[in-house]
Amino acid sequence: MERWTAMKAHYLSPLFQPNNIVVIGASETTDSVGARVFRNLLDAPFKGALFGVNLRHGAVFGERVYDRIAAVPVDEIDLAVITTSARTLPGLMRECGERGVKMALVLSRDFVAVDSSNRALLEEAVAMARQYGVRLLGPNLLGMMRPSQGLIAANYQGHVKPGNLALVSQSSSVASAILDWAEAHEVGFSAVVSMGAAADVNFGEILDFLSQDSQTRGILLYLEDVGEARGFMSALRAAARQKPVVCLKVGRDPNPTDHAARTHSYRLIGRDDAFDAALRRVGVLRVPTMVHMSIAIRMLAANYRTRGRRLAVISNGYGAGRMAVDRARELGVEMPRLDAATVAYLDQTLPPIGNHDNPVDILGDAPPERFLVAAEACLADPNVDGVLVVLTPQAGTDHLATAERMIALRRKTDKLLMLVWLGDKKIALSRKLLDRAHMAYFFSPEHAVEAFASLAAWNYIQELSLQTPGPLSSRSEPHVAQARQVIAGALAAGRSLLTTAESLVVLDAFHIPHPPTLPAATPEEAVAAAARIGLPVALKIDADNLIHKSDIDGVLLNLNSLEQVADNAEAMLAYARQRLPADSVHGLVVQKMHGKRHGRELMLGVARDAVFGPIIAFGSGGLTVDVFEDVAVTLPPLNDMIAGNLIKRTKVARALGPFRNHPAADVESVKQILLRLSEMVCELPEMVELDLNPVVVDEHGAVAVDASIVVAALPPGFRRYSHMAVHPYPAHLITHGQLKDGMACVLRPVRPEDADELQYFVRVELSDESRFNRFMSTLKQLSPGMLVRFTQLDYAREMAVAATVTEDGSERIAGVARYTANPDAASCEFAVSIADRWQGKGLGVQLMEALFKAARDTGLSSIEGDILGSNTAMLGLMKKLGFDIRPHPDDATLKWVVKAL
Numbered sequence: 001m002e003r004w005t006a007m008k009a010h011y012l013s014p015l016f017q018p019n020n021i022v023v024i025g026a027s028e029t030t031d032s033v034g035a036r037v038f039r040n041l042l043d044a045p046f047k048g049a050l051f052g053v054n055l056r057h058g059a060v061f062g063e064r065v066y067d068r069i070a071a072v073p074v075d076e077i078d079l080a081v082i083t084t085s086a087r088t089l090p091g092l093m094r095e096c097g098e099r100g101v102k103m104a105l106v107l108s109r110d111f112v113a114v115d116s117s118n119r120a121l122l123e124e125a126v127a128m129a130r131q132y133g134v135r136l137l138g139p140n141l142l143g144m145m146r147p148s149q150g151l152i153a154a155n156y157q158g159h160v161k162p163g164n165l166a167l168v169s170q171s172s173s174v175a176s177a178i179l180d181w182a183e184a185h186e187v188g189f190s191a192v193v194s195m196g197a198a199a200d201v202n203f204g205e206i207l208d209f210l211s212q213d214s215q216t217r218g219i220l221l222y223l224e225d226v227g228e229a230r231g232f233m234s235a236l237r238a239a240a241r242q243k244p245v246v247c248l249k250v251g252r253d254p255n256p257t258d259h260a261a262r263t264h265s266y267r268l269i270g271r272d273d274a275f276d277a278a279l280r281r282v283g284v285l286r287v288p289t290m291v292h293m294s295i296a297i298r299m300l301a302a303n304y305r306t307r308g309r310r311l312a313v314i315s316n317g318y319g320a321g322r323m324a325v326d327r328a329r330e331l332g333v334e335m336p337r338l339d340a341a342t343v344a345y346l347d348q349t350l351p352p353i354g355n356h357d358n359p360v361d362i363l364g365d366a367p368p369e370r371f372l373v374a375a376e377a378c379l380a381d382p383n384v385d386g387v388l389v390v391l392t393p394q395a396g397t398d399h400l401a402t403a404e405r406m407i408a409l410r411r412k413t414d415k416l417l418m419l420v421w422l423g424d425k426k427i428a429l430s431r432k433l434l435d436r437a438h439m440a441y442f443f444s445p446e447h448a449v450e451a452f453a454s455l456a457a458w459n460y461i462q463e464l465s466l467q468t469p470g471p472l473s474s475r476s477e478p479h480v481a482q483a484r485q486v487i488a489g490a491l492a493a494g495r496s497l498l499t500t501a502e503s504l505v506v507l508d509a510f511h512i513p514h515p516p517t518l519p520a521a522t523p524e525e526a527v528a529a530a531a532r533i534g535l536p537v538a539l540k541i542d543a544d545n546l547i548h549k550s551d552i553d554g555v556l557l558n559l560n561s562l563e564q565v566a567d568n569a570e571a572m573l574a575y576a577r578q579r580l581p582a583d584s585v586h587g588l589v590v591q592k593m594h595g596k597r598h599g600r601e602l603m604l605g606v607a608r609d610a611v612f613g614p615i616i617a618f619g620s621g622g623l624t625v626d627v628f629e630d631v632a633v634t635l636p637p638l639n640d641m642i643a644g645n646l647i648k649r650t651k652v653a654r655a656l657g658p659f660r661n662h663p664a665a666d667v668e669s670v671k672q673i674l675l676r677l678s679e680m681v682c683e684l685p686e687m688v689e690l691d692l693n694p695v696v697v698d699e700h701g702a703v704a705v706d707a708s709i710v711v712a713a714l715p716p717g718f719r720r721y722s723h724m725a726v727h728p729y730p731a732h733l734i735t736h737g738q739l740k741d742g743m744a745c746v747l748r749p750v751r752p753e754d755a756d757e758l759q760y761f762v763r764v765e766l767s768d769e770s771r772f773n774r775f776m777s778t779l780k781q782l783s784p785g786m787l788v789r790f791t792q793l794d795y796a797r798e799m800a801v802a803a804t805v806t807e808d809g810s811e812r813i814a815g816v817a818r819y820t821a822n823p824d825a826a827s828c829e830f831a832v833s834i835a836d837r838w839q840g841k842g843l844g845v846q847l848m849e850a851l852f853k854a855a856r857d858t859g860l861s862s863i864e865g866d867i868l869g870s871n872t873a874m875l876g877l878m879k880k881l882g883f884d885i886r887p888h889p890d891d892a893t894l895k896w897v898v899k900a901l
Helices: 003-016 033-043 086-098 116-132 172-184 203-212 229-240 264-268 271-282 290-301 318-331 340-349 368-380 399-410 428-436 445-465 480-492 500-509 523-533 562-579 640-648 652-656 667-683 752-765 768-775 784-791 843-857 872-880
Strands: 020-025 049-054 079-082 103-106 135-137 143-146 151-154 162-169 189-194 218-223 245-249 285-287 311-315 386-391 416-421 440-442 517-520 537-543 555-559 585-592 600-609 613-620 631-634 687-698 701-704 707-711 735-738 744-749 798-807 810-821 827-834 862-868 884-887 894-900
Touching (some): 003 135, 003 143, 020 033, 033 151, 079 086, 116 135, 162 172, 162 203, 172 189, 172 218, 172 290, 229 245, 229 271, 271 285, 271 445, 271 613, 271 631, 285 290, 285 445, 311 318, 311 445, 318 386, 318 445, 386 399, 386 445, 399 428, 416 445, 445 640, 480 500, 480 707, 500 537, 500 707, 517 523, 523 537, 523 585, 537 562, 562 585, 600 652, 613 667, 631 640, 640 667, 735 843, 744 843, 752 810, 768 827, 810 843, 843 862, 843 872, 862 872
Parallel strands (some): 020 079, 162 218, 311 386, 386 416, 416 440, 827 862
Antiparallel strands (some): 143 151, 517 585, 537 555, 600 687, 687 701, 687 707, 744 798, 798 810, 810 827, 862 894
């Protein structure tokens, strides 16, 4: 039984589905906020009871001052809407708590100027609310709405139509603007939530509710800032895996920079880059404007999809077609050549004049049949993922009959068919027809192409969100202890920047290739080192807290004789000791020149974002890295797919292919270094910045020529991977077990690719009785939504451990145990099921012990669950494992089992 899912809906249901509401105002004037909210609720078909009070009349739950108030006992109020001043809030929270109010919606606006006194009032109110178990949304917000229930608990004047989109906004003014736009365009909402200051209930909790809400098919987010990243990312991922989520965020300023003491990676990665990377990783589509938001969410909510980025354009006007082509090129939408067979067919069926490749020009007098022939041919073309048909009303065109042909065609194809009917008065009837048929039609070619680009981007980020790389690659394991020892030594010495020698030891620990390198304290040692390594060599100064050696002329390349080494080493040391504190200069580093004649210089790096944690960067390298700023970023952990896409998103990616006399570079070797960087990020949380600049790659491989690593001590109470916004696949939890009959089994966390096998486990391996014991229902197999929820896990808040056995060369799931953290973040609810033919073999104990370990690692303190009283075998297992078995507080047929961890 997934009690946690029900609980999530339950503890916010007083906000979204209240039975009785009290509106607490401070004035009897009809234009006051309290009166406006009360009037909104009276005017709407809200089915609950309303109770209005005015603080001027004494106690909150005393005299009723509004007309048309339904009779309701004051101890049966679910939601209190508060519009009074900040100074009243702590007292109101106490009185609401004493009266059993479950939820408070605080519209009070005088918290906007958050000075020390207001902050203290707010903290006192939140503390009082938590003491009584009252959840508080706000303050400083527009309100919330549930139009289908007539719940308009907001300071808003206007009509809000019921629909299937939810809007969650940090800004009241932007929420009002979106609602006004929606009213004009007849767009409806399942819910509207203004977050305000989010002093208690946060974005994550609202998203958790909406992700399970049957009325919501798509979610719109307006963001200005993000607080705690892990919970935010968790909730976004959970929501985006079940329904489309589109985000509009303002504030594109980069991080404040510290040019004196930061790496290139830190300077090149801005907060907006990190936010983009975070949204891509959890499957949320980011849009730049409100217009783009409306287009994208309309398409996604209507279930329009595209498999790729290849678009064909058909138009009966050259200029209109070129509008689409130009916008496609700006957005990176592919305009492929049509297949030769398609072009030959169009040559035979269309007039001889006009272009019959992409874009297809069917001439201004095109009748409906010509539109249909061209659209059918392009939709059947293997090089095309979507077709855009642009009609301009000209002499000879029949816009209404053409619209009918397109509506019929859409029912016959599984590819995306998009329409643009340009004009207004002449084609008004067509637009109404297309609207009734729910066709993907637009008013301009540019908007249609933007919609296609959004769908293509969403398709990719959905694939990206399913990636759950482990902390370590499948290749040779790194020597993590060796790297940690080096970092600990630097921190103990009070240094945050590793020396060159220390940095290279860390690279060696993670198998990142670099040229042979030796330290030299004196010019004589430099000569000896150069003779040992072999000429030509590079000389680099080695000093504390010096990231950019070239800033003090601390790098010399291509020294081809020992005399050059001796002369330059002496001069370089003398100059460095003039520019730097003498005791900070350790000497020199002598490095073999990489010798890559066709080498391309790249920069690979890591920086720590204040919200989203470590970010991995890739781009052009060398001395001009800050000039060209050609960089793409992503969140770790990485796998081959994510690393490959990171490379493709840069301009320098084009230089990695063959050009002039340069053969193609070994891109695979660059991917391997990126994967090693990902390992470093996961396993070395002390590492806050890293530059590998340059990494030189040619047809024979890649080497890191220079490295700078900045470290910092871990905070108290640090937990494994808690520094990362995306939790890696917890490979450290994989264990090997044995059944009572001696058969080997593997216990490991569930992965997204287990979906088919898990469905087989439920449908075939579990009997009707076992399925009923597990799900407390008569389901025969998992629904698509359940399958997503059970296999696409956020390991920071939930865990599922599968016990697998090998039969006939295939891995089979024999049992699954899972937990999901409760909203208190201290306890979790568990469920366990074992295939009938594997029961009685000791598998249950092993699964639950593995689950206990995972829960303890996450910091959970107790585990609990409901079990059918008739399920004696499971109750026996619980007793054996030390659970406390109690009567269930809500259902006599169940037992409530609890164990401290």
